[in-house]
Amino acid sequence: MSAVDLPVLKRSAQVSRKNGSVVIRHLRDEITLDGAAAELFGKMQPLLDGKTEIDRIAQNLNEKAPRLRALAEQMSKVGVLSFMNAPAGELMSGTDFYKLHKEHCAFWLEDVYRQPLWEQITSGKASRAQVIGFAFEKYHYIEGAYEHMGIAAANATPEMMPHLARHFIEEYRHGDIYRKGLRSLFPDDVVLRAQPLPSTRALINYLSETAARSSFAYYAGNELLQLTENTGDDKAGNAVNEFYDAMRKHYPWTDKLIDSFIEHTHADQKLGHEDAFLLMCKSVPPLTRAEVDDALNVARSMAEHLLLFMEGIDIFYANFPTVPRLPCDLRSE
Ligand SMILES: [Fe+2]
Structure with missing residues (x-):
């Protein structure tokens, strides 16, 4: 299992939908997903529970795992999603x-x-x-x-x-x-x-x-x-x-x-x-x-x-x- 296999949508992220776009608000930031990304996120969202591996999500949705992983990684970079099995050894000052x-x-x-x-x-x-x-x-x-x-x-x-x-x-x-x-x-x-x-x-x-x-x-x-x-x-x-x-x-x-x-x-x-x-x-x-x-x-x-x-x-x-x-x-x- 890689370090990015158990995606979880952050608890404080608020998701809303407008004209086919998905708006995710996290703390004071707002991210908008459009088109294919919005559609893919809509399908993935119920499974972003930190317990379901990306491969299993892909199987359930009949999607390609690399596509899901790419979107999850992008969302992780902007801070709305994290990975439950990311290395815990990193320290924060x-x-x-x-x-x-x-x-x-x-x-x-x-x-x-x-x-x-x-x-x-x-x-x-x-x-x-x-x-x-x-x-x-x-x-x-x-x-x-x-x-x-x-x-x-x-x-x-x-x-x-x-x-x-x-x-x-x-x-x-x-x-x-x-x-x-x-x-x-x-x-x-x-x-x-x-x-x-x-x-x-x-x-x-x-x-x-x-x-x-x-x-x-x-x-x-x-x-x-x-x-x-x-x-x-x-x-x-x-x-x-x-x-x-x-x-x-x-x-x-x-x-x-x-x-x-x-x-x-x-x-x-x-x-x-x-x-x-x-x-x-x-x-x-x-x-x-x-x-x-x-x-x-x-x-x-x-x-x-x-x-x-x-x-x-x-x-x-x-x-x-x-x-x-x-x-x-x-x-x-
Ligand atoms: Fe005081």
């Missing part, structure tokens, strides 16, 4: 991984940004409970840093340890910044007793679980979350600022809350957290294919957990407008 990870995260985050709550807040359609709920869940999430960052530092590889220990020390009090904002609306003991939504806990738990297993994969996941806070380049900075400006306009009573969000972003910036992952990637030894797969899978799952976090806020507080959620006690239950 940390800095190459950094670029690959950034590209994938930008794509995976698109679904998170499409979640309707962002637009509901910027247009003023979100309810008071949803807006306060958003602030509380953000606070719980940031508070969770003292859990997962401590676990990550304790289980780190020697190369990751100094970065994670530093990050933990810098980050574990950041929940207090948000708490200060929430205190403009609620007494301190109410803020301290507030309970996170299960969907918020799921995000923190996934971070903790990964932190105990692989410090590099953990930070690859954490970096996806960090990317949503970064205001480093102008485009990202403007998007974050526009969101806060619109929120302030429609919900003027959130003024102090927003100040605390912005204060936190500035605190992270001052500590150089935007560059933390790049420094880690420069420190780690070259990564095996299994390590690359693991770290990318964690980042992708993190995007799904982040989407769940947003949906939790959106749906729960739209239906149960009592905010914050307080723990039950014998008198309340």
Whole structure:
């Protein structure tokens, strides 16, 4: 069996058809197949599962194997298809991984940004409970840093340890910044007793679980979350600022809350957290294919957990407008 015998269409590739052409979108690239190539791809597509050898696909389709292999190799070059049995021995440098990870995260985050709550807040359609709920869940999430960052530092590889220990020390009090904002609306003991939504806990738990297993994969996941806070380049900075400006306009009573969000972003910036992952990637030894797969899978799952976090806020507080959620006690239950 040659190294190109088990083709698999990448999981994140989206296929659509238009006027006989096939358009395959992968991350932010788009490839169009026309004529015979489009027709051949249409027949091959159900069998591009990473388990069927090219010779068998050719037999099933009554096609010539070299023709299928040529198309598969072309698609592999543009990155929409890979070969399950390609040599796994190649290593990837940390800095190459950094670029690959950034590209994938930008794509995976698109679904998170499409979640309707962002637009509901910027247009003023979100309810008071949803807006306060958003602030509380953000606070719980940031508070969770003292859990997962401590676990990550304790289980780190020697190369990751100094970065994670530093990050933990810098980050574990950041929940207090948000708490200060929430205190403009609620007494301190109410803020301290507030309970996170299960969907918020799921995000923190996934971070903790990964932190105990692989410090590099953990930070690859954490970096996806960090990317949503970064205001480093102008485009990202403007998007974050526009969101806060619109929120302030429609919900003027959130003024102090927003100040605390912005204060936190500035605190992270001052500590150089935007560059933390790049420094880690420069420190780690070259990564095996299994390590690359693991770290990318964690980042992708993190995007799904982040989407769940947003949906939790959106749906729960739209239906149960009592905010914050307080723990039950014998008198309340
Ligand atoms: Fe922070």
